[in-house]
Amino acid sequence: MATLLHYPLCAFSRSIRLALAECGVEAELTEEKPWEWRQGLLEVNPAGTLPVLITDDHGPIAGPYAISEYLSDTMDEREARGFQPFPGDAAARAEVRRLVDWFHRKFYAEVTDYLVEEKVFRRFGPQSASPNMEAMRAGHDNLRYHLTYVGHLAETRSWLAGDAMSFADLAAAAHLSALDYLGEVPWEEFEPAKNWYALLKSRPSFRPLLQDRVAGFTPSGTYADLDF
Amino acid sequence: MATLLHYPLCAFSRSIRLALAECGVEAELTEEKPWEWRQGLLEVNPAGTLPVLITDDHGPIAGPYAISEYLSDTMDEREARGFQPFPGDAAARAEVRRLVDWFHRKFYAEVTDYLVEEKVFRRFGPQSASPNMEAMRAGHDNLRYHLTYVGHLAETRSWLAGDAMSFADLAAAAHLSALDYLGEVPWEEFEPAKNWYALLKSRPSFRPLLQDRVAGFTPSGTYADLDF
Numbered sequence: 307m308a309t310l311l312h313y314p315l316c317a318f319s320r321s322i323r324l325a326l327a328e329c330g331v332e333a334e335l336t337e338e339k340p341w342e343w344r345q346g347l348l349e350v351n352p353a354g355t356l357p358v359l360i361t362d363d364h365g366p367i368a369g370p371y372a373i374s375e376y377l378s379d380t381m382d383e384r385e386a387r388g389f390q391p392f393p394g395d396a397a398a399r400a401e402v403r404r405l406v407d408w409f410h411r412k413f414y415a416e417v418t419d420y421l422v423e424e425k426v427f428r429r430f431g432p433q434s435a436s437p438n439m440e441a442m443r444a445g446h447d448n449l450r451y452h453l454t455y456v457g458h459l460a461e462t463r464s465w466l467a468g469d470a471m472s473f474a475d476l477a478a479a480a481h482l483s484a485l486d487y488l489g490e491v492p493w494e495e496f497e498p499a500k501n502w503y504a505l506l507k508s509r510p511s512f513r514p515l516l517q518d519r520v521a522g523f524t525p526s527g528t529y530a531d532l533d534f
Numbered sequence: 535m536a537t538l539l540h541y542p543l544c545a546f547s548r549s550i551r552l553a554l555a556e557c558g559v560e561a562e563l564t565e566e567k568p569w570e571w572r573q574g575l576l577e578v579n580p581a582g583t584l585p586v587l588i589t590d591d592h593g594p595i596a597g598p599y600a601i602s603e604y605l606s607d608t609m610d611e612r613e614a615r616g617f618q619p620f621p622g623d624a625a626a627r628a629e630v631r632r633l634v635d636w637f638h639r640k641f642y643a644e645v646t647d648y649l650v651e652e653k654v655f656r657r658f659g660p661q662s663a664s665p666n667m668e669a670m671r672a673g674h675d676n677l678r679y680h681l682t683y684v685g686h687l688a689e690t691r692s693w694l695a696g697d698a699m700s701f702a703d704l705a706a707a708a709h710l711s712a713l714d715y716l717g718e719v720p721w722e723e724f725e726p727a728k729n730w731y732a733l734l735k736s737r738p739s740f741r742p743l744l745q746d747r748v749a750g751f752t753p754s755g756t757y758a759d760l761d762f
Contacts, residue, residue, distance in 0.1 A: 351632070352683070353640055364625035371599070372631035379624045396607045397592035403600035404579075411639070412581055457581075 308333040310358040311347060313340055314518040315426050315487060317418050318370040318410065319357040320327030321480035325473055326359075328389040329377050333359065341427055368499035370410060374473050392472035402467040405459075405474035413481050415454050422484050426523060449490065456482075457498030466502070479506045482517055489526030493534060500534075508532050536561040537588040539575060541568055542746040543654050543715060545646050546638065547585040547596040549708035553701055553740035556588075556617040557605050562589065569655055571613065598638060601699050619701035630695040633687075633702035641680050641709050648673030650712050654751060677718065684710075685726030694730070707734045711743055717754030728762075736760050 310326065312319035325331050338347055343354050351358045351368035359367045359376070367376045378391045392399040424437040424445070456478060459466045467474040482503060483526040485491050493500040506512060516530040528534035538554065538561040540547035541737070551561060554561050566575055571582050579586045579596035587595045587604070595604045606619045620627040653664040682713045684706060695702040710731060713719050721728040744758040756762035 353632075353636055355640075364623075364628065367625075367628045368632045369635045371635045372628040375603070375631055376624055376628045379627055395592075396604055397595075399607055400592065400595045400600040400604045403603055404581075404596045406599050407599045408581055412583075 308362060309336055310334070311336050311338045311356060311358040311360070313338055313351070313356050315422055315483045315484050315519050315523075316340065316356050317414065317422065318355070319480075320475070320483060320515055321370055321410070321477045321479060322357045322373050323515060324361065324476040324480060324511050325374055325377055325391055327514070328471075328476065328509075329381075329391070330389075331377065331498040332408075338510060339430065341430055358518045370477075374406070389471070391476075393470040393472055398468050402472040402474045405467050405472075406477045408480055409477040413478070414420070416448040417445050418481050418484065421449070421490050422488065425488060426520070427520070446490070449485070450492070450496075453491070453496040453499045456502065457496055460502035461498045475502075475506060479503060479512075483512075487518070487520075487529050488523065489529075493528075504532070504534070507534075536590060537564055538562070538644040539564050539578070539584060539586040539588070541566055541584055542748050543650055543712050543751075544568065544584050545709040545712045546583070547708075548711060549598055549638070549701070549705045549744055550585045550587065550601050551743060552704040552708060552739050553602055553605055553619055555742070556704065556737075557598065557609075557619070558697075559605065560616075567658065569658055589665045596617060598705075602634070614690065617699070618706075621700055622696060626696050630700040630702045633695050634705045637702070637705040637709055641706070644676040645673050645680060646709050649677070649718050650716065653716060654748070657750070669704075672686065673717070677713070678720070678724075681719070681724040681727045684730065685724055688730035689726045703730075707731060707740075711735075711740075713755045715746070715748075715757050715758075716751065732760070732762070735762075 310319070310322065312335055323335070338344065338356055340354070340356050347358070350360065350366035351367065355369060357370065357373065359373045361367060362407065364376070365467065367373050374391050381390065392402045412462065412476050420441045424441050428437060456466065463469070465471045465475050465479055482491055493503070507516070521523065536559065538547070538550065540551065540563055542565065551563070566572065566584055568582070568584050575586070576582050578588065578594035581596065583597060585598065585601065587601045589595060593602070595601050602619050609618065620630045648669045652669050656665060684694065691697070693699045693703050694706055710719060721731070735744070748754065
């Protein structure tokens with residue numbers, strides 16, 4: 307069986323946990339603390355980032371980009387379970403990838419990095435420090451803009467990238483779920499985004515994420531509530 | 535014919551110019567100034583980032599991730615010209631993507647953002663400012679570490695990701711070429727990286743990049759020199 311090196315509040319790890327579950331690929335989870343720079347992690351991913359999927363057939367696959375595309379590349383080798391990370395024709399697949407980049411690069415830099423990594427990773431990291439309040443304020447402002455964009459996509463399409471659920475939905479939900487754990491998402495003000503998230507949150511692939519608990523951080527009251 | 539919205543010293547744009555040329559896809563270049571946030575750019579890419587490939591058949595494809603994978607997805611539609619952005623089996627393709635992520639995310643954040651964007655984009659941007667000297671010092675230090683890693687890969691493999699030239703080589707060369715324009719690369723101290731770069735620099739796909747000129751920034755003396 308494959309092993310996934312992950313961290314519970316790492317949004318990139320979460321997106322891959324969701325993708326593995328949706329693709330029907332079983333993987334044992336091993337928790338890594340990304341701020342520890344463990345030698346064993348650097349050996350399978352010199353960048354020291356998460357997640358890393360240790361496969362039986364193809365060795366370690368490092369990073370959400372390589373893993374998500376790997377799941378797509380190896381679909382023929384698996385029993386088809388319906389979910390395609392990048393569904394549709396070349397144009398549809400490009401739209402999925404544009405949005406994956408949106409969430410894994412832009413949303414990450416403008417929101418997750420400020421609100422999750424400032425709050426959690428900094429606390430445990432080598433230079434244990436209080437969160438930077440200015441960064442957190444920027445993160446909150448940016449989050450509202452992104453929730454509006456998610457809502458706009460969800461209102462004009464069946465799923466964020468088009469007619470089918472794709473890795474773009476999982477990437478977006480991964481970031482929002484990490485923020486939601488910390489009680490940072492003002493869902494009530496962003497109804498269309500909330501309705502889209504509720505659909506994802508009720509999927510079986512989401513269940514393990516809702517059971518995550520990180521020492522020192524109590525999940526928000528509605529984090530695991532499907533009727534939030 | 536396709537159109538590529540690009541900026542000459544944008545490393546992401548450069549990686550796609552190289553990939554288009556290697557794939558034998560002709561595209562007309564249109565220069566965008568990324569700091570202007572032109573409405574027409576936001577219409578084809580709401581993230582406002584470069585490059586964007588406006589295709590005849592599939593509309594706009596936004597960002598280096600979506601474009602590079604699009605070039606791979608549509609290979610069957612084109613006359614085969616030999617170059618595959620992501621060559622090999624699933625494991626080999628994953629290794630290419632790990633390294634593309636290395637250069638387009640990590641190298642960008644640790645070097646290009648500090649040395650190219652600080653120096654060039656800041657100068658022309660809305661809040662025209664002098665480069666941040668501390669950031670530039672960090673960029674120089676980080677560059678030495680990355681040149682060592684490139685040299686290590688080049689010495690142990692035919693190309694950075696394995697037996698065949700791939701988009702990982704083009705992504706790495708794109709960042710280094712933008713830095714080289716500004717005279718920031720201490721090639722003489724990093725012989726293996728230099729030898730690998732010399733191979734790429736002499737390819738026909740590289741020629742148009744070597745002819746780039748950006749007002750206000752004279753290219754380094756050896757920028758266009760194949761025998762540097």
